[in-house]
Amino acid sequence: MKAGRIDMDELLDVALATFATYGYEKTTLRDVASRFSVSTPNLYNYVDGKRDLYMRSVQRALERWRDSVASLVAKHTDPVERFHVMVRAAMAYVESDAVLRAILMNDPEILSVSSGVDRFGEVNRGARDMIAKTLSAGIESGRFLPVDIDSVTDFLFSTYMMFLLKRFSFGEGEQAMAVFDECIEIIVRGLLKPQDNRETPGGIE
Amino acid sequence: MKAGRIDMDELLDVALATFATYGYEKTTLRDVASRFSVSTPNLYNYVDGKRDLYMRSVQRALERWRDSVASLVAKHTDPVERFHVMVRAAMAYVESDAVLRAILMNDPEILSVSSGVDRFGEVNRGARDMIAKTLSAGIESGRFLPVDIDSVTDFLFSTYMMFLLKRFSFGEGEQAMAVFDECIEIIVRGLLKPQDNRETPGGIE
Amino acid sequence: MKAGRIDMDELLDVALATFATYGYEKTTLRDVASRFSVSTPNLYNYVDGKRDLYMRSVQRALERWRDSVASLVAKHTDPVERFHVMVRAAMAYVESDAVLRAILMNDPEILSVSSGVDRFGEVNRGARDMIAKTLSAGIESGRFLPVDIDSVTDFLFSTYMMFLLKRFSFGEGEQAMAVFDECIEIIVRGLLKPQDNRETPGGIE
Amino acid sequence: MKAGRIDMDELLDVALATFATYGYEKTTLRDVASRFSVSTPNLYNYVDGKRDLYMRSVQRALERWRDSVASLVAKHTDPVERFHVMVRAAMAYVESDAVLRAILMNDPEILSVSSGVDRFGEVNRGARDMIAKTLSAGIESGRFLPVDIDSVTDFLFSTYMMFLLKRFSFGEGEQAMAVFDECIEIIVRGLLKPQDNRETPGGIE
DNA sequence: GATGAATGAGGGTTCATTCAT
DNA sequence: GATGAATGAACCCTCATTCAT
Secondary structure, three states: OOOOOOOHHHHHHHHHHHHHHHHHHHOOHHHHHHOOOOOHHHHHHOOOOHHHHHHHHHHHHHHHHHHHHHHHHOOOOOHHHHHHHHHHHHHHHHHHOHHHHHHHHHOHHHHOOOOOOOOOHHHHHHHHHHHHHHHHHHHHOOOEOOOOHHHHHHHHHHHHHHHHHHHHHOOOOOHHHHHHHHHHHHHHHHHEOHHHOOOOOOOOO | OOOOOOOHHHHHHHHHHHHHHHHHHHOOHHHHHHOOOOOHHHHHHOOOOHHHHHHHHHHHHHHHHHHHHHHHHHOOOOHHHHHHHHHHHHHHHHHHOHHHHHHHHHOHHHHOOOOOOOOOHHHHHHHHHHHHHHHHHHHHOOOEOOOOHHHHHHHHHHHHHHHHHHHHHOOOOOHHHHHHHHHHHHHHHHHEOHHHOOOOOOOOO | OOOOOOOHHHHHHHHHHHHHHHHHHHOOHHHHHHOOOOOHHHHHHOOOOHHHHHHHHHHHHHHHHHHHHHHHHOOOOOHHHHHHHHHHHHHHHHHHOHHHHHHHHHOHHHHOOOOOOOOOHHHHHHHHHHHHHHHHHHHHOOOEOOOOHHHHHHHHHHHHHHHHHHHHHOOOOOHHHHHHHHHHHHHHHHHEOHHHOOOOOOOOO | OOOOOOOHHHHHHHHHHHHHHHHHHHOOHHHHHHHOOOOHHHHHHOOOOHHHHHHHHHHHHHHHHHHHHHHHHHOOOOHHHHHHHHHHHHHHHHHHOHHHHHHHHHOHHHHOOOOOOOOOHHHHHHHHHHHHHHHHHHHHOOOEOOOOHHHHHHHHHHHHHHHHHHHHHOOOOOHHHHHHHHHHHHHHHHHEOHHHOOOOOOOOO
16 A cells, blocks of 8 residues: 555665665666666656665664664763763764664765765764753753863864774774773863863773 | 886786775776876776786785785794794784775685685685695694695685684674684694693794 | 657667678677667667677577478478478578578578587577477378487488588588488488388479 | 888788688787787888778789789680670689688678779779770771770679679679670670671670 | 656777887 | 887767656
8 A cells, every 4th residue: 555666764774785785886776676676767756866865875874873872872961971972872883783884984975074065964963963962061060161062062073073984984993992982081071170070980991 | 218107016006906995896997097197998008907907906915915924934933833923924914904904805705715716816825835834844843743734724724714704804803813813722732743732832821 | 659769670670681781790789779860778778788689680580581481391291392391491591581691691600509509599499390390290100210300300400501501601602502402312212111212202303 | 031020912911811701890900910920000010001901902802803804815816705704704703712702792892883982993993994995906806886985894894893793792693693694795796896796706505 | 656768978898090119 | 110008989888867658
């Protein structure tokens, strides 16, 4: 009783897996269409072309990633905790999702925000919002210093992305993670008001 | 005195890097040719087509790998030491060469020798020779039991390749290395004559 | 109600004529496509490439040839007559079809069945069936000796093909035909039961 | 002690044979060059390119043809005899020279003079001269009627070419020859002065 | 929604041809 | 003379995309 033969969610899932396997260039619309026993042009009734199919698939994957992190972060109220949970959950998610990892490795620029164009601006903005909110919550609660939220958010997001890239796209191995943990510690410590400086819950021991 | 605009060594290096970056399919002959400001068909004066360019580039990379390992192994005389140096040097080399790593990740079958066709037969044979020689040296020196060299060589090479694949192509992380080290220990211990069984120089402590 | 700009039958006819005129190599897909005022890649909606277009065109021509012969043979019941009709009709058809003749001259291996690969296996098998049926009919009717049908069919088909090649592909002229007629006589006479040996309807006198 | 590695006569012979075998398009300069173990560009020291190589090879073949006919014709003085010898010798030569025949079959336009461009103008002019001289000799000797030499030459040459084409390029078989013989008879009879009309030496009986 | 037909762009490859050496 | 290097044109073929049905 479906209106069409193709379910949009399924389409994006199948497409993402195919892109992950073959990479964007080598993936053929026929590859995707044939998985649904459907003609290639028919995909254009659901999607605006190959690029669009790719963008939407990746978008959805990025959203799931963001949502997963957000729901974990939501369980915590302490701003410092939220920070640590956020960065660690993000890392753990990528580590656990082979398809997303393959996508990121094939197309590292997905996470790049500096090189002029920001594809996936919405998702990235969502992630930024999450950071910004955590930041401002920390400031309002009085534990963080009253820094400029926008610029610090930018800084944090860039650092985060940089490490993701190093870790998963350029494959710089696990020592990159140690440096990352350390950097996060430094930043968090820098945000805390002096009297909080001793304890950083969730830090490495 | 230059033969032409293109130096063969440079060509293979550039090609390898390009293949490593984009993968075989997405790499265009124009990609490679344009790095030398040269027309695409001109590459056919140096190389027999895209496939050939790929094969030769990879071949050279594999040879460098093999030679690097061989030269390190040559510094040792004790068969047991040679074994440990050999397997560790091989792993370390791949770890240090991002281009080779990318190539292996994009085309894991390079190392496959079982699936009927053995592309890069010569290099693989060279590696096998290295193993076989180390084995027979150990036997002649009286430290190894007089095993059948061919079958043990086969076994060792397969084990070695299997771990390389797990480690770098399938990205199974570093715990695979621990297992590998252990396996090597077991094999070496099994090769040693009883009185040698206690000490395995180069082992993990 | 037209399916498209190109009618499959027309396509194969045009292609066959073009191949006959220029030969396989010199014939361009553009040559064929332009006859339909159509882009070259569009041919791939009808056909699987140049080789496939060639194969199908020739296949059809061979089928027409076979069918023409078969329908003539069907008018006769006497096995001996059938034999003579069959071989003569086959020869006459080629003589009358300049396009088929040109194709055969450009690509003599079409009829070759011995050299390992039998392209056009189906048609050749059809022709063999025709021979085999005629043979077994003759045997059942009691006029032919009870020979092994398969091996005699093989022998007859080979002889037939050999003469076709000599006549049309190597252009050995009409004296080849005389030899052919004689050979057929000999074979037929050898197949007949002794009491039939005197009369061979359709023979040369 | 040859100046170069290649003898011009040999080159043209080899080239002609190659063109005859593969046809103009499929023949590669490398095909020809490799027969002399010589680089492809080197051929340009002897010849002005592929087209030129073809033209010269064919030219030479046509000249040999013409000369062969001319030398046979020269043995006769009777104009009528000369005519018959000329046309028969021309036919016989083509029949005996498989390479020339293959060339003519692959490129029937060689003999075409009507379609605007006359490649091989010189040879064709030579052949025409031969006809014209025979004609004028016949006229001067008083056996032929005083026709306009140019137009009759044109007519004869065209007829001759037409039959050659029918016979060898379009493969119209041997009945074309009968028609040809008859036509020649008719023409010769028409040229003779009335009292000569009875006897036509060399005619068909 | 779905499909067959059609196209332009682009990729690998061959080839005739030119040029500097 | 001879050659290696270089190029543009052309070919087969794939693919994303459009359009009429």
